[in-house]
Amino acid sequence: MGSDNWEDLTSNTRQNRRNKKKNRSRKPTLEEKEDTEFYEKQSEKFLQDLEPKSGRYSWMKEDRHKRMFRDIESKLQGVVGKGSYDWVDRRVFDQVFDRLTLMSLYKLMKTGVIDTLDFPIARGKEAHVFHATDLDGKVVAVKIFHTSNAVFKNLVQYIEGDRRFSGLKRRHRDLVDIWVRKEHSNLTRLSLWGLNVPKPLGLHKNVLVMEYLGDEESPSPKLREVKVDDPGPVYDELLEFLAVTWQKAKLAHGDFSPFNILWHDGGPTVIDVGQAVIETHPKAQEFLVRDVTRLVEWAEKQGLEVDLASAMYEVLNMNLDHVVKSEIIAEED
Numbered sequence: 001m002g003s004d005n006w007e008d009l010t011s012n013t014r015q016n017r018r019n020k021k022k023n024r025s026r027k028p029t030l031e032e033k034e035d036t037e038f039y040e041k042q043s044e045k046f047l048q049d050l051e052p053k054s055g056r057y058s059w060m061k062e063d064r065h066k067r068m069f070r071d072i073e074s075k076l077q078g079v080v081g082k083g084s085y086d087w088v089d090r091r092v093f094d095q096v097f098d099r100l101t102l103m104s105l106y107k108l109m110k111t112g113v114i115d116t117l118d119f120p121i122a123r124g125k126e127a128h129v130f131h132a133t134d135l136d137g138k139v140v141a142v143k144i145f146h147t148s149n150a151v152f153k154n155l156v157q158y159i160e161g162d163r164r165f166s167g168l169k170r171r172h173r174d175l176v177d178i179w180v181r182k183e184h185s186n187l188t189r190l191s192l193w194g195l196n197v198p199k200p201l202g203l204h205k206n207v208l209v210m211e212y213l214g215d216e217e218s219p220s221p222k223l224r225e226v227k228v229d230d231p232g233p234v235y236d237e238l239l240e241f242l243a244v245t246w247q248k249a250k251l252a253h254g255d256f257s258p259f260n261i262l263w264h265d266g267g268p269t270v271i272d273v274g275q276a277v278i279e280t281h282p283k284a285q286e287f288l289v290r291d292v293t294r295l296v297e298w299a300e301k302q303g304l305e306v307d308l309a310s311a312m313y314e315v316l317n318m319n320l321d322h323v324v325k326s327e328i329i330a331e332e333d
């Protein structure tokens with residue numbers, strides 16, 4: 001799989017856009033400035049609270065945080081074994097809730113993006129996903145990226161070569177944060193094109209808040225785990241997803257597989273878009289071919305008669321005049 005295949009499968013030229021845009025060194029956005037200011041104010045108090053002598057973790061005793069930790073604690077018992085959960089030194093705590101992560105959650109709570117953090121619903125390659133609620137009591141999903149070094153080594157390739165994220169310091173912790181911004185911005189971009197992805201609701205550093213896909217009992221199952229009665233229309237929908245993503249949003253998903261598609265409300269919703277890259281990324285074409293290949297493989301397993309060349313042709317040339325970009329991300333019903 002690679003450029004040979006790409007040449008075979010495409011007849012379009014898309015080289016000419018390549019040189020258009022140059023990397024520019026980037027000024028902090030207003031939002032980032034506000035973040036920094038917020039940080040400076042909060043962190044002093046926060047760090048004081050963390051001092052052993054001033055009562056370590058005392059902020060956790062504030063009512064909403066106390067409730068949060070009590071909730072996490074009781075909800076986690078099924079996941080980590082019996083007995084009360086010692087948040088301060090157990091493994092998940094260290095892995096997920098380092099100090100800066102706690103600060104991010106703290107900020108998301110103070111700014112009203114989330115109210116409670118309830119319990120983990122899934123553990124992915126580089127993140128834990130939590131069940132949480134917003135101030136209206138609505139369930140939201142909180143994806144907390146691990147910040148340990150090992151995890152992020154292989155992510156660098158997706159960030160280098162994407163002009164949207166150039167000119168930033170390459171410190172490890174920064175990479176994680178950039179990764180989350182990338183997932184958030186990809187979710188926004190895809191949502192604006194009307195695609196079925198979880199709506200982005202907020203982010204701070206390594207914490208991403210998005211629409212929750214699931215019911216009271218559990219998150220929605222992966223496409224991989226469900227038996228689809230009528231796969232034809234699902235295939236068509238996913239093919240159009242890839243077409244709109246490429247032709248309109250100018251992105252390649254890069255990890256499009258039945259593991260990253262949830263079966264929600266009787267149809268597919270695509271998740272895990274952190275690695276998606278813009279079309280000018282050196283690997284964009286390779287990713288697109290791989291994504292289409294995965295979809296074709298899934299369709300074949302469902303007994304559909306499909307082939308890669310026509311699927312690729314469709315993704316590149318499908319008429320999408322009916323697809324328009326929104327100005328804002330539509331509200332939930």
Ligand SMILES: Nc1ncnc2c1ncn2[C@@H]1O[C@H](COP(=O)(O)OP(=O)(O)O)[C@@H](O)[C@H]1O
Pocket residue numbers: 121122123124125126127129141198210211212213214219220222259260271272273
């Ligand atoms: N918005 C969401 N609603 C419900 N469950 C989710 C949501 N996002 C992710 N998950 C669950 O968390 C798992 C890991 O999320 P994913 O984004 O795929 O992370 P990773 O990059 O670690 O693979 C998913 O397989 C899914 O089960």
Ligand SMILES: [Mg+2]
Pocket residue numbers: 124125259260272
């Ligand atoms: Mg995944």
